[in-house]
Amino acid sequence: PPSTTLLGVRVDLLSQAETLSRIDQIVALHRNTTDIPCRQIVTVNTEFIITAQRNPLFRQCINQATLVVPDGMGVVWGTRYKGEPAPERVTGTDTLAALAPLCAEKGYRLYLLGAAPGVAEATARILQQKHPGLIIAGTYAGSPAPAEEEDILARIREAKADILCVAYGAPAQELWISRNLSRLPVAVAMGVGGAYDFLSG
């Protein structure tokens, strides 16, 4: 996608609808072709850009992601100031809310990882009530601790999910996805921050 950089951090100039359609393409391709690695989606807000200044690993992880969407008006303003404007803000919460009907329509299986115990389950119930037919492949709080990775990867594998949302806060969730990318048996993985808390609260 067309992109710009803000303080060395890539931002793709995508709208919410374009983001959704790209996710749809990635999942459809993944379902038809074996052995495609998982793609990472990052929703960059101003805090991400600040954190990335002193965390090179985080910056690298953002810049190498398949999609880096402008999460918040601060980032949208930054791109306008650079003369390469992002069309609108694309937040993790809005993207998850928009993914739910797409998943329901296409039969894509959604896995909700992270947040406090019970929160992903409450989010799953709310999304399923709103979008009949939505398949939640699994939910699990867990933690971003490396000692839990094997167990979490096994759960996701067992669930046969297509799309993985991870709510461990930034930068933990992005680094978790990035270091497990080659082993993640899903088409796309996206850090969603406090999205479950917003959607279920």
Ligand code: UDP
């Ligand atoms: N969280 C978690 N485990 C952790 C740290 C955070 O499950 O070790 C969850 C927390 O419960 C919340 C989400 O991560 O649901 C994101 O929190 P926050 O809103 O602080 O992140 P941000 O949206 O600012 O990235």
